[in-house]
Amino acid sequence: MKRSQPDQPDTSQATGLLSRCTPRHEWNADLASQWLQQRFGRPWKRADLLQALIVIQHHFGSVTPVAQQWLAHHCQTDRAEIRALIHFYHFLEEDDPLPLRIRFASNIIEQHQGLQALLEQLQHSVHQHARVSKTACIGLSDQGPAALVNGFPLTHLNARRIEAIAEKLQQQVPLQEWPAEWFRVEENVRVAGPLLSFHPDPGNFIPNIRARDPHAIINEIKTAGLRGRGGAGFPTGVKWEHCAATPAPQRYVVCNADEGEPGTFKDRVLLQRHADAVFCGMALCGHAIGARHGIVYLRGEYLFLFAPLQQRLQHWRTQQWLGDHFDIEIHLGAGAYVCGEETALLESVEGKRGIPRVKPPFPVQHGLFGMPTVVNNVETFAAAAWIAEQGADAFRQSGTPQSAGTHVHSVSGDCAKPGIYELPFGTPLDQLLTLCGATDCVLVQVGGPSGVMVDSSGFQQPLAHESMSPGGSIMVFDHSRAHLDIARNFTAFFKDESCGFCTPCRAGCQILQRDLQQPSHRIDTQALRQLAQLVNDTSHCGLGQTAGRPVLFWLDREHP
Amino acid sequence: MSARKLKVATCSLAGCFGCHMSFLDMDEQIVDLIELIEFDRSPLTDIKTIGACDIGLIEGGLCNDENVHVLQQFRQHCRILVAVGACAINGGVPALRNRFTVQECLEESYLHGVGVVEAQIPADPELPSLLPQVIPIQNVVKVDFFLPGCPPPATAFVEIIQAVRDNREPRLDYPMRRFD
Amino acid sequence: MNEPVFWLDDKAIPFRDGQTVMTAVTAAGHYIPHLCHHPDLTPHGSCRLCIVQIDGRIRAACTTPAQANMKVTFDTTLLNQQRRQIVELLFAEGNHLCPSCEVSGNCQLQALAYDLGMTHSEFAPLYPQRETDGSHPDIFVDQDRCIFCELCTRSARELDQKNIFGISGRGSHTYLLAHSDSGKLGDTALTETDRAAHICPVGCLLPRNGNYQIPIGERLYDAQPIHIRGNHRPDDGEFTP
Ligand SMILES: Cc1cc2nc3c(=O)[nH]c(=O)nc-3n(C[C@H](O)[C@H](O)[C@H](O)COP(=O)(O)O)c2cc1C
Numbered sequence: 001m002k003r004s005q006p007d008q009p010d011t012s013q014a015t016g017l018l019s020r021c022t023p024r025h026e027w028n029a030d031l032a033s034q035w036l037q038q039r040f041g042r043p044w045k046r047a048d049l050l051q052a053l054i055v056i057q058h059h060f061g062s063v064t065p066v067a068q069q070w071l072a073h074h075c076q077t078d079r080a081e082i083r084a085l086i087h088f089y090h091f092l093e094e095d096d097p098l099p100l101r102i103r104f105a106s107n108i109i110e111q112h113q114g115l116q117a118l119l120e121q122l123q124h125s126v127h128q129h130a131r132v133s134k135t136a137c138i139g140l141s142d143q144g145p146a147a148l149v150n151g152f153p154l155t156h157l158n159a160r161r162i163e164a165i166a167e168k169l170q171q172q173v174p175l176q177e178w179p180a181e182w183f184r185v186e187e188n189v190r191v192a193g194p195l196l197s198f199h200p201d202p203g204n205f206i207p208n209i210r211a212r213d214p215h216a217i218i219n220e221i222k223t224a225g226l227r228g229r230g231g232a233g234f235p236t237g238v239k240w241e242h243c244a245a246t247p248a249p250q251r252y253v254v255c256n257a258d259e260g261e262p263g264t265f266k267d268r269v270l271l272q273r274h275a276d277a278v279f280c281g282m283a284l285c286g287h288a289i290g291a292r293h294g295i296v297y298l299r300g301e302y303l304f305l306f307a308p309l310q311q312r313l314q315h316w317r318t319q320q321w322l323g324d325h326f327d328i329e330i331h332l333g334a335g336a337y338v339c340g341e342e343t344a345l346l347e348s349v350e351g352k353r354g355i356p357r358v359k360p361p362f363p364v365q366h367g368l369f370g371m372p373t374v375v376n377n378v379e380t381f382a383a384a385a386w387i388a389e390q391g392a393d394a395f396r397q398s399g400t401p402q403s404a405g406t407h408v409h410s411v412s413g414d415c416a417k418p419g420i421y422e423l424p425f426g427t428p429l430d431q432l433l434t435l436c437g438a439t440d441c442v443l444v445q446v447g448g449p450s451g452v453m454v455d456s457s458g459f460q461q462p463l464a465h466e467s468m469s470p471g472g473s474i475m476v477f478d479h480s481r482a483h484l485d486i487a488r489n490f491t492a493f494f495k496d497e498s499c500g501f502c503t504p505c506r507a508g509c510q511i512l513q514r515d516l517q518q519p520s521h522r523i524d525t526q527a528l529r530q531l532a533q534l535v536n537d538t539s540h541c542g543l544g545q546t547a548g549r550p551v552l553f554w555l556d557r558e559h560p
Numbered sequence: 561m562s563a564r565k566l567k568v569a570t571c572s573l574a575g576c577f578g579c580h581m582s583f584l585d586m587d588e589q590i591v592d593l594i595e596l597i598e599f600d601r602s603p604l605t606d607i608k609t610i611g612a613c614d615i616g617l618i619e620g621g622l623c624n625d626e627n628v629h630v631l632q633q634f635r636q637h638c639r640i641l642v643a644v645g646a647c648a649i650n651g652g653v654p655a656l657r658n659r660f661t662v663q664e665c666l667e668e669s670y671l672h673g674v675g676v677v678e679a680q681i682p683a684d685p686e687l688p689s690l691l692p693q694v695i696p697i698q699n700v701v702k703v704d705f706f707l708p709g710c711p712p713p714a715t716a717f718v719e720i721i722q723a724v725r726d727n728r729e730p731r732l733d734y735p736m737r738r739f740d
Numbered sequence: 741m742n743e744p745v746f747w748l749d750d751k752a753i754p755f756r757d758g759q760t761v762m763t764a765v766t767a768a769g770h771y772i773p774h775l776c777h778h779p780d781l782t783p784h785g786s787c788r789l790c791i792v793q794i795d796g797r798i799r800a801a802c803t804t805p806a807q808a809n810m811k812v813t814f815d816t817t818l819l820n821q822q823r824r825q826i827v828e829l830l831f832a833e834g835n836h837l838c839p840s841c842e843v844s845g846n847c848q849l850q851a852l853a854y855d856l857g858m859t860h861s862e863f864a865p866l867y868p869q870r871e872t873d874g875s876h877p878d879i880f881v882d883q884d885r886c887i888f889c890e891l892c893t894r895s896a897r898e899l900d901q902k903n904i905f906g907i908s909g910r911g912s913h914t915y916l917l918a919h920s921d922s923g924k925l926g927d928t929a930l931t932e933t934d935r936a937a938h939i940c941p942v943g944c945l946l947p948r949n950g951n952y953q954i955p956i957g958e959r960l961y962d963a964q965p966i967h968i969r970g971n972h973r974p975d976d977g978e979f980t981p
Pocket residue numbers: 227228229230231232233234236256257258259260261337338339340341342343375376377378380541542543
C-alpha cells in the first residue's frame with residue numbers, strides 16, 4: 001500500500017495540508033508537529049485545539065489515545081477535555097482502525113435519490129477497507145447522491161460508480177490517486193442576477209473603501225435595506241452599527257459559512273466562484289466597525305474549498321489587500337449543524353464544543369473572546385460588497401420595500417433543473433418552480449427543515465422576509481413522495497444535530513424521532529403535536545425552536 | 561349514587577405483589593370499601609378469567625408475552641384501567657435489566673450466576689418468552705389513571721375507587737403523590 | 741421609593757440592576773420551579789423549568805434580565821403543563837427508578853414532579869445505556885440519573901476553583917465527564933469537602949456515606965413541596981428535618 005512519506009510532509013497539491021489523501025495510520029508526533037506548524041504558521045494554543053484535532057484526524061484517520069495525550073500535554077489540559085471535543089463533533093473519531101471513512105449525505109433529497117441502496121452496496125463490498133455511514137446534508141443536493149470520503153465529496157453516485165469506488169478501496173489505491181472527475185463539484189448556476197455576476201477587483205475595492213468614512217459605509221448598508229441572508233433576516237447595517245458602537249479594544253468580523261441547513265448550497269457556490277466578493281464584504285465590514293480580524297467559519301463538509309480559499313487569501317496578502325489593517329483566517333467545522341447558530345459558532349471558533357450561548361448579550365456586544373463581533377452569512381457579505389460598489393439605490397431597485405435586493409436560492413429535489421437561482425426578493429414561489437422545471441410539484445420545503453412546508457395553496461406567495469422567509473433552500477417534492485417520510489427524515493436530522501444542552505430539544509427530539517418511526521396508524525397524533533409544540537416553545541436556541549416544525553406541518557396537512 | 565357494587569379486577573404482571581399488599585393494608589377502611597366493590601379476577605379471589613369490570617388494577621410492568629396477553633384481556637374487559645405502582649408506570653425495579661440483553665440476563669441467571677446448580681437455560685415452550693425490555697403498560701394499552709408509588713399508599717387506592725364511583729377525576733393530594 | 745418593579749402575573753416584583761427575573765422573584769419570596777439554577781452560580785438556562793412568558797415569547801427566568809414594568813406571565817395552565825412535561829421528558833430520558841434510588845425523597849427532580857402534579861411520564865422511557873463510575877473514594881457516579889444541569893461543573897469551577905466535571909457528547913449521547921486523563925472521577929482533584937460534591941440535585945453524584953439515614957416521612961420533600969422547601973439537599977447545610 002502506498003503511503004505518504006512519514007518524515008517529510010509533501011506540500012504538493014496531492015498530499016498537502018488537509019488535501020485529498022488517505023490518512024496514514026501510525027501516530028507520529030514529529031509529523032503531527034509539522035502538519036500543525038503548516039496549519040498555523042505560529043505557536044498554537046488551547047483555543048486552536050479544535051483546528052488541531054481536525055488536522056490530526058485528517059492525516060492520521062482518527063485521534064487515538066496517544067495523540068490525545070500528546071495534544072493534552074501541548075495544551076496543558078487533560079485527555080477528557082480532548083475527548084469532550086471529539087465526542088461532540090461528528091467528524092472526529094477516537095479510534096478508527098480502517099484507513100478511510102465514507103459518509104453518505106442523508107438529507108431527504110438523497111434518500112429519495114436512492115441513497116440507502118448505494119450505501120448498502122458499498123458497505124457489503126468494502127467493510128474491511130472503509131467504514132461506511134451517513135451524515136447530514138453535505139450541500140450537494142443538486143448533484144447527489146453524494147458522499148464524503150475523508151472529507152472530500154464524491155458526487156453523482158450511482159451503482160456503477162460505487163462499484164468502481166469499491167474496487168479502488170479493495171485495491172487500497174490512495175485517495176489522492178482516485179480519478180479527479182469523481183470529485184468534481186458543479187456550480188449549476190441556472191439564473192444569475194447582479195450578485196452572481198459580481199466580480200469586484202480587490203485592487204480597487206480595498207483602497208476605495210479604506211478611504212471612506214466608516215459611518216458612511218454603515219449608513220449606506222442601512223439605506224440599502226440589506227437584511228441577513230442566513231435565515232433570520234436581521235438588518236445588517238443595524239448589526240454593524242451596534243457592534244461599532246460597543247467600546248472595546250478589538251472587534252471581530254465572522255463569516256458564517258457553516259451552511260448546515262439541509263438543501264442549502266448557495267454559500268458553497270458563492271465561495272467557489274465569488275470568494276473575492278465575500279472577502280471584500282468582510283474587509284468592508286472590518287473597516288466599518290473597526291475590526292482587524294476576520295474569520296471564515298467553513299463547514300467541515302466544504303473541506304475541498306479550504307485549500308483554494310487559503311491560496312486566494314495568500315494572494316490577497318501578497319497584494320496587500322490583507323495585512324496589518326485587516327486579515328482573514330479560515331476555521332473549519334467538523335460536522336455540527338448547531339455551529340451555524342452564531343453563538344455556537346463563536347464557541348467553536350474558540351475551540352470548544354458548539355453550545356449556543358445565552359442571549360443577551362448578543363455577539364455585537366460580547367462575541368468572540370468576549371469582544372464585539374459581527375456574524376454574517378456568506379451571501380450577506382457578498383451583497384454588502386455589491387452595495388459598497390454599486391450603491392444603495394441600485395440595490396433597492398430589485399426586491400420589495402421590506403426585502404431589498406436579490407436572493408440566491410438553492411433548488412433541489414423533484415425538478416428538471418436543480419441548482420442555483422438568483423431572483424429578486426418578492427418573486428412568487430411558483431415562478432421559481434416554473435424556472436426549475438418542477439412540473440409535478442406537490443410540496444415545497446422553503447428554508448430547509450427549520451423553515452416551512454408549502455403546498456399548492458401557498459405557491460403564489462412571494463419569496464420574501466415579509467411572507468415566508470426563504471433562507472436559501474428550496475426542496476421540491478412530487479406526488480410520489482410521502483409527507484410522513486419527509487417529516488421523519490427532518491426530525492431525525494434535528495435529533496442527530498441537537499447539541500444536548502437543553503431538556504426540551506435534547507430529550508424531546510429523541511422522543512419525537514422515535515414515536516414518528518412507528519407505523520402511521522399507531523402514532524398518537526395529539527401527543528405528538530403537543531410535544532412538537534413544547535420543543536418549539538421552550539428550547540434554548542433556534543435549533544430546538546424549529547425542531548418541532550416538520551412534525552407540525554405533517555400533522556397540519558394530514559391530521560388537521 | 562347507585563347501589564350496584566363496582567366490579568374490580570386486579571393482577572400482578574412484572575411486579576412483586578407489594579402493591580397488592582398495600583391495597584389490603586387499609587385497616588378499618590376496608591369495611592367501607594367492601595360495601596363499594598366486589599372482586600372479579602384477582603389473586604385475591606383466585607378467579608382465573610376476567611369478566612366485564614368497572615376497574616382493572618394492574619400491578620407491574622410488562623416483561624414477557626404472557627404479561628402482554630393478560631394486560632390486553634384486562635383492557636378489553638375493564639371500563640377503567642389503572643396503572644398501579646412504579647413497575648406498571650415506568651418498569652420499576654425489574655427495568656434495571658434493560659441495560660442487558662435478554663440473552664445476557666438468562667446466562668447470568670441460569671448459567672454463570674452465584675449458586676447456580678445444573679446450569680441450563682430453561683427452554684420449555686410452555687414458559688412465556690421474555691420481551692427485549694421491561695416496559696410500562698401504557699406502552700401497549702391506553703391507561704386511564706395512574707397510581708404512583710412503590711407501593712402506592714392504601715389511601716390512594718381508596719381515592720381511585722371513590723373517584724370512579726363518583727365519576728370524577730381522582731385527586732392525589734401531595735402525600736399520595738410519591739414514587740417510592 | 742422609586743425602586744423599579746416588574747410584574748409577575750399580578751405581583752409587583754422590585755429589582756436591582758443586574759438581577760434576573762429569577763433572582764428578583766426569589767428575593768421577593770416567591771418560587772419559580774428550577775433545577776439548573778443556583779444562587780451562587782452563573783445562570784445556565786438548560787433545564788428550561790423556569791419558563792415564563794414575556795411579550796408572548798417563552799423565556800427562561802434564570803437568564804432573562806429584569807426590566808422595569810416588564811410583564812412576566814408565570815402561573816398559567818399551559819405553562820404549568822409545559823413545566824410538567826419538561827420534568828416528564830427528564831424522567832423518560834434517563835433511568836429514574838425512584839424505588840431503588842438513594843436520594844428518593846430528597847431529590848429535586850422528583851420533588852418538582854410531585855409539585856407539578858406528575859403521576860407518570862406520558863413519554864415512553866428511552867432506557868438509555870449510561871455509565872457508572874465508582875473510582876472515587878467518597879463520591880459515586882450513576883449517570884442513569886444525570887439531567888445535565890451542570891451544577892457540578894459550574895460549582896467546581898466557580899466555587900472550588902477546580903476543573904472536575906464537564907459535559908460531553910452531543911444530543912442523545914450527552915454524558916457527564918470527569919476531567920482526568922483516565923476520565924475517572926477518582927483521578928480528579930475532587931475532595932469530599934468540595935461544594936461540587938454536594939450540589940447534584942438528583943442521585944447522579946452520590947456521597948458514599950450517609951444514604952438512607954433519614955427515615956421515610958422525614959426526608960426533605962416527604963411532607964412539604966419544593967415550592968415551600970426550596971431546592972436543597974440534606975447535606976447542603978440548610979436542611980432541618
Ligand atoms: C441551528 C442554527 C443553524 C444556523 N445555521 C446557519 C448557517 O449555516 N449559516 C448562516 O449564515 N446562518 C445560520 N444560522 C443563523 C445564524 O445564527 C445567524 O443568524 C446568521 O449567521 C447571521 O447572519 P445574517 O444576519 O447575515 O443572516 C443558524 C441559526 C441556527 C439557530
